Amino acid sequence: MFVTASEQAVWELLRDQLGDDDVLLANVRLTTEAQDHEADLVVVMPGYGVRVLEVKGGSVWYDDGWWQSAGGEHKEIHPVDQARNNKYALRSFAEHQPRWGSRGRVAWAHGVVAPYSSFAEDDAMPDLPRFALHGRGDLAHLATRARQNAYRLDRDQRLTNHDDVEALVDILTGRLARGTRNPNAEAEDRAAEADRLTEQQAMILQVTRLLNRVEVRGGAGSGKTVLALQKAKELQRGRADVPAQRTALLCYSIGLAEYFKREVATWKRREQPAFVGTWEELGRMWGAPPGTREDSEFWEETLPGLMTDLAADLPDGKKYDAVVVDEAQDFADSWWRPLMTALRSEEDGGLFVFADENQRVFSRFGRPPVQLVPLVLDHCLRNTKQVFEAFGPMTPGRMYARGGEGPAVRFVATTPEDALEVADDQVDALLEAGWDPGRVALITSGRRHPVQLEITERHGQEAYWQGYFDDEDVFYGHVLGCKGLERSAVVLCLNEDGSRDRARERLYVGMSRATDQLVVVGDPEMVRAVGGPEVAKRLGI
Numbered sequence: 001m002f003v004t005a006s007e008q009a010v011w012e013l014l015r016d017q018l019g020d021d022d023v024l025l026a027n028v029r030l031t032t033e034a035q036d037h038e039a040d041l042v043v044v045m046p047g048y049g050v051r052v053l054e055v056k057g058g059s060v061w062y063d064d065g066w067w068q069s070a071g072g073e074h075k076e077i078h079p080v081d082q083a084r085n086n087k088y089a090l091r092s093f094a095e096h097q098p099r100w101g102s103r104g105r106v107a108w109a110h111g112v113v114a115p116y117s118s119f120a121e122d123d124a125m126p127d128l129p130r131f132a133l134h135g136r137g138d139l140a141h142l143a144t145r146a147r148q149n150a151y152r153l154d155r156d157q158r159l160t161n162h163d164d165v166e167a168l169v170d171i172l173t174g175r176l177a178r179g180t181r182n183p184n185a186e187a188e189d190r191a192a193e194a195d196r197l198t199e200q201q202a203m204i205l206q207v208t209r210l211l212n213r214v215e216v217r218g219g220a221g222s223g224k225t226v227l228a229l230q231k232a233k234e235l236q237r238g239r240a241d242v243p244a245q246r247t248a249l250l251c252y253s254i255g256l257a258e259y260f261k262r263e264v265a266t267w268k269r270r271e272q273p274a275f276v277g278t279w280e281e282l283g284r285m286w287g288a289p290p291g292t293r294e295d296s297e298f299w300e301e302t303l304p305g306l307m308t309d310l311a312a313d314l315p316d317g318k319k320y321d322a323v324v325v326d327e328a329q330d331f332a333d334s335w336w337r338p339l340m341t342a343l344r345s346e347e348d349g350g351l352f353v354f355a356d357e358n359q360r361v362f363s364r365f366g367r368p369p370v371q372l373v374p375l376v377l378d379h380c381l382r383n384t385k386q387v388f389e390a391f392g393p394m395t396p397g398r399m400y401a402r403g404g405e406g407p408a409v410r411f412v413a414t415t416p417e418d419a420l421e422v423a424d425d426q427v428d429a430l431l432e433a434g435w436d437p438g439r440v441a442l443i444t445s446g447r448r449h450p451v452q453l454e455i456t457e458r459h460g461q462e463a464y465w466q467g468y469f470d471d472e473d474v475f476y477g478h479v480l481g482c483k484g485l486e487r488s489a490v491v492l493c494l495n496e497d498g499s500r501d502r503a504r505e506r507l508y509v510g511m512s513r514a515t516d517q518l519v520v521v522g523d524p525e526m527v528r529a530v531g532g533p534e535v536a537k538r539l540g541i
Contacts, residue, residue, distance in 0.1 A: 002026065006057030007040050010113050010142070014043065017143035019412065021046050021162065023169050030089055041084040041113075044169060046162045046467055049107030049149045052090060053134075054083035060114035062125045080127045083110035094171045094511045106164055107157040109149060115139060123126035183407070184436050187488040187516045190384065190404045204375060205231055209242060211373050212322070212350040217357075218377030219395035220512030221388060224354040225256070225484045227377075228326040229263055231352050235322045237271045243539065245321035245350060248275040248342070252283060252330035255477075256484035258465045259282070260326075274320065279335055282342075286310040300332050307338035314342060322350030327483050330356045333366035340369065359483055359509050360502070367416050380406050382486060387518045391511040393534040394504065409518045411539040416523055420449065423493035423521045427474055430489050441487035445506045446496030449476040479510040490514035494522025498530040 002008040007026065014024050025042040042051040055078050059068025068077045087110040094100055094484060098365045111132040119135040131149045134142055150406070159167070195331070201223050208214045208231070218224050238244030249264070251257055264276050275282060280303075284290060288306050291298045311319075323339050325331065343349030353368060380399050381390045384406030392399065414422040423442055430440050442449060455464045455476075468475050468485070475487060492510040496503070507530050522540060528536040 004057055006115055007055045008057050010115055011041060013139055013142055014179045024164060025172055028172050032089055032091055038087050041144050044165050045147055046160055046165050049160050051146045051322060052083055052087040052110045053113050054079045055113045057116060059115040064302045079112045083112055094168055097171050099167050099171050103164060106160045183434050184439060187439060190516060193404055206234050213370060213372050215353040215372035216374060216375050217355055219356055219399050221380040221382035222377035223381050225326055226352045228324055229537055232273045232324040233267060233271045236273045247273040248320045249324045250279050251275045251326045252279060253481055253483055254278060254461055255465050255481050262469060283307040300334055301534045304334035304338060308341050311338045311341035316344060319344045324352045324356045327351040329357050329360040331366045333368060336368050358394060358505060360505055382515050384506045384516055387514050390518060390538045391508055393532060394508040406516045411541060412521045413524050416497050417491050419495040419521050423491050425492045426519045433491045437474045439488035441477060442491045442493060443476040443479055443482055443510050444476050444493045444495050445479050445510055448478050452476040482513050483509055486513050486515050488515050489517035491521060494526060498526040503530045
């Protein structure tokens with residue numbers, strides 16, 4: 001993220017002008033005993049050296065010192081001192097790192113970029129040569145000037161080679177030395193940042209404080225589930241200006257419901273919703289008979305009718321002031337009637353819906369029977385930029401990646417028949433690379449993995465999902481049951497030919513379950529046909 005628009009503008013110029021082997025870094029931070037340093041831009045170029053640039057927007061000029069006028073403010077600035085001090089601090093830090101070894105000193109230089117200010121060719125400043133000052137008229141050749149000038153301020157030192165560049169980038173970006181990388185620690189760090197960003201995004205709930213019927217829409221990784229939990233907590237707890245409301249928190253997925261229950265159990269009693277679970281569990285609590293999810297007539301006709309009658313007979317103390325539904329795209333039309341009937345006031349009761357239409361992996365379709373105020377989440381927070389960019393073409397509308405940098409997404413080509421065996425090999429590779437088993441999942445899009453079938457048949461669904469939340473072993477799941485859930489490293493096994501309905505939605509859900517490392521195993525032609533050419537391109541197909 002850039003501090004100013006001028007920094008971003010200069011970064012984009014250099015990005016487009018630099019060569020394939022050059023490296024451009026932004027906002028390089030370093031803390032020494034003396035002070036905190038932050039270099040706006042650092043350019044590392046094989047055959048030339050290192051350039052540390054300070055960027056100053058607005059109107060900049062020299063008059064017995066450097067001055068800047070921006071946003072109506074006129075002040076003295078010290079861009080040369082900043083650039084020079086940052087250069088020396090970064091150079092000293094790099095040279096004392098084991099990764100640098102005995103390479104010795106290479107050419108380091110500093111400069112100032114004032115992209116909106118003009119300077120004559122013969123302008124002379126006592127603290128900075130003109131060739132190290134880049135104004136508006138120099139921008140068309142900024143990369144060339146950086147190459148030419150990098151060694152003119154440090155011409156006695158040797159120029160960088162490709163190995164120097166690789167070492168410097170590792171050091172300046174804070175990468176660990178080879179052989180010591182811990183992917184789990186990196187995943188924890190990115191998860192903490194995602195939590196922080198999600199807390200910021202929770203401000204959207206303030207918009208809904210005085211609204212009682214809202215639909216929050218957002219793609220995978222946008223934090224919908226966290227916001228659904230937070231909304232249910234706020235409704236049940238109440239606020240100074242909003243009384244406490246008896247609330248139900250629902251979803252369709254058994255795994256997601258189990259996650260809800262575990263999270264809610266950690267809250268204060270007065271914050272815990274009156275009901276937490278699946279839509280089916282709500283019906284059973286009212287006295288509806290159990291059924292099988294394979295019986296579509298019972299599931300979408302008989303059971304909703306029974307639940308509506310049971311909801312109508314509920315005493316006032318057992319009804320709800322508000323209902324919160326996550327992954328609402330899984331709900332059929334007939335499922336909404338018993339929920340509305342269970343409200344104390346069907347006309348004014350609260351209904352808060354969180355949904356992503358692109359994750360509609362079931363053939364049923366449904367919408368709440370009332371008007372909802374739509375709010376849109378357009379930032380992907382939970383997935384790394386690499387994972388998001390892979391599934392990004394399938395997201396609903398325009399979304400922006402804010403999940404941080406991570407490892408490259410990998411695609412392993414195979415046939416649907418061999419996909420399970422190849423996927424197992426990829427899980428082994430992740431474990432050998434240092435991933436903790438509890439952070440790894442193998443998710444299938446076709447038939448379920450034999451491990452999943454064995455656990456559910458021998459021990460039941462409850463024990464199966466217990467294994468997911470224990471975070472001790474590799475989790476074997478299916479895209480239909482994993483919405484709202486995630487693992488740091490995911491092997492997506494495309495063990496199908498893509499001819500079944502909702503194949504694109506299953507691909508989208510499966511790819512977006514990985515927060516940090518994604519490995520896709522499957523037939524390239526199937527991915528191209530189902531996900532489209534852009535998804536195939538981003539997977540390197």
